[in-house]
Amino acid sequence: MNKSILKLAFVLALGIFSFSANAQKVYSTKTGQIFFNATGGIEKIAAVNNQTDSKFVEQTGQMIFAVLVKGFKFENQLMEDHFNENYMESSKFPKADFxxxxxxxxxxxFAKDGTYPVTVDGSLTIHGVSNKVSTTGTMKIEKGLPQIEGAFKIKIKDYGISGMYIGDKIAPDAAITINCKY
Amino acid sequence: MMISNKKIFPIAFIVSCCMLSFAQAQNVDLFAEKDEPIRDIVTSTFKTTRIVNGHSIENVGKGILDFKILHRFGQLSDGAYNLFGLDQASMRLGLDYGISKTLMVGVGRSTFEKQYDGFMKLRLLSQSTGGKNFPFALSYAGTMIYKSLKNTSTTIKPYETDRFTYAHQLIFARKFGDYFSLQLTPTLFHYNLVSTSKLPNDFISVGISMRERISKRVNFTQEYYYRVNKLEGYYNSFSVGFDIETGGHVFQLHVTNSTGMTERTFINETTGEWGKGNIRFGFNVSRVFTVRKPKEFRK
Known part of the structure; x- marks a missing residue:
């Protein structure tokens, strides 16, 4: 009887092992960097967020990015206040995601170190408005750990963001740069 | 339970096979993941670090230098000869600096009594929603005022320390949505020297201040200080104004019955009475400079 229970346990353990071996590999980070630049005039209007939450699945290529809008740091505090209060309405729309x-x-x-070109398609939600985004970037594999870099432009008006300085001191397009180490 | 060895193996095999197929069905779907609640710290309760004369809950950002010019004209009741007060002026020039996210310091020089003042303001609690709710924000502001006006009396020779007064303020503030903020400011003063021995050296007052948002860039503000124990012959300070934001500036326009712009002067020693038209037009101009860039921008 004891022997049979042992056998049972062994086979079950084998099952559980195969369960975990078969699970999909998810890469994640909570310290990805997203930088944007929307300088329209002399004054530099740029901010960086170093707390980007990002994950992707090795098997399916499914990928998400999420940031807290209030997590964007500007050189100038007043600019940051205006960004949150007047443009992004961050208390109403606290998150932006892809x-x-x-x-x-x-x-x-993933087993071989190197730099691979990647194309990414998906939906970007900023200020509560979603738009399709398609861009290219690179994925660098170093010792099995991926790092994604990419850059693209968005039209600020496409996301329902309004304000009198857009198109003047603030460029109509914001250039976004992404750098995430998983 | 009596199951023979022969039977048990196939059963276990089937069970583990079931688990295997279950595992294959268990595809990760990142899109379906639930958002964790986010702690959202309330910002921009007031537009700048002062409401009219007094401190607001706000601090200047870390590494930011704020140059402030506070200016008050003469009294409206002075009449047409003084162009309703515009011929006269009382000023305070100030420099404020944010040492950290929660601590700011500032110095100022006022024309009134040729005062020098220094203060520090420390954020103790922040209002927040989401992951962790907290209903209000709390700061402490401590001010030291030095009167440098020469002593005209020949009979009394005051000590140098007699020229100092101190103010301790607790600032409670809450932002009710985007359109309304309320602040309560209990204040304690200490005078090192008062004019007669019967007067106390300590005075208590309570400030109540509000901000209503009119448009994205214009806010309406009110500030009132009620004196609990008071110096005779003075009035409670009351001010109304507008905060106007223009890029790197915050421009504040207001009317007030106070002349001085340091804590004990405007709260405890306001000479003007609203009913008699002893009110002044005034403005505060603030210009911010980034002295120390956030570490993300340092390279």
Missing amino acids: KGYITNIKEIN
Whole structure:
């Protein structure tokens, strides 16, 4: 009887082991960097967020980015206040996120160090408004750990953000740069 | 329970196979993940670090230098000869600096009594929602005022320390949505020297201040200080004004019955009476400079 229970336990353990081995590999970070620049005039209008939450699945290429809008740091505190209060309405829309897929995830060999080009498609939500975004970037594999870099531009008006300085001191397009180490 | 060895193996095998297929079905879906509640710290309860004369709950940001010019004209009741007060002026020039996110310090020089003042303001609690709710923000502001006006009396020779007065303020503030903020400011003064021996050296007062948002860039403010025990012959300070934001500036326009712009002067020693038209037009101009960039921008 004891022997049979042992056998049972062994086979069950095997099952559980195969369960974990088969689970999809998720890479994640909570300290990704997103930088944007919307300088329109002489005054530099740029901010950085070093607390970007990002994850992606190795098998499916599914990927998400999420940031707290209030987490963007400007050189100038007053500018940061205006950004949150007048433009982004951060108490109403505290988060901005991206949900999409790395469409060519199969071309990346996670076991081999190197730099791979990636294309990403998905939906970007800022200020409560979602728009389709498609961009290219690179994925660098170093000792099995991926790092994603990318840059793209968005039209501020597309996200329902308004204000009298947009198109003047604030550029109509914001250039966004992403750098996440997983 | 009696199950033979022969039977148990296939059963266990089937069970583990079931688990295996279950695992394969268990695809990760990042989009379906629930958001964790986020702690949102309330900001911009007031537009700048002063409401009219007194401190607001706000601090200047870390590494930011704020140059403030506070200016009051003469009394409206002075009449047309003095162009309703515009011929006269009382000023305070100040420099405020944010040492950290929660601590700011400032110095100032007023034309009134040729006062020098220094203060520190420390944020103790912040209003927040989301992951952790807290209903109000609390700061402490401590001010030291030095009167440098020469002593005209020949009979009394005051000590140098007699020229100092102190103010301790607790600032309670709450932002009710985007459009309304309220602040209560209990205040304690200490005079090192008062004019007669019968007078107390300590005075208590309570300030109540409000901000209403009119548009994205214009806010309406009121500030009133009620004196609990008072010096005779003075009035409670009451001011109304507008905060106007323009890029790197916050411009404040107001009318007030106070002349001085340091704590004990405007709260305890306001000479003007609203009913008699002893009110002044005034403005505060603030210009901020980034002295020390946030570490993200230092390279």
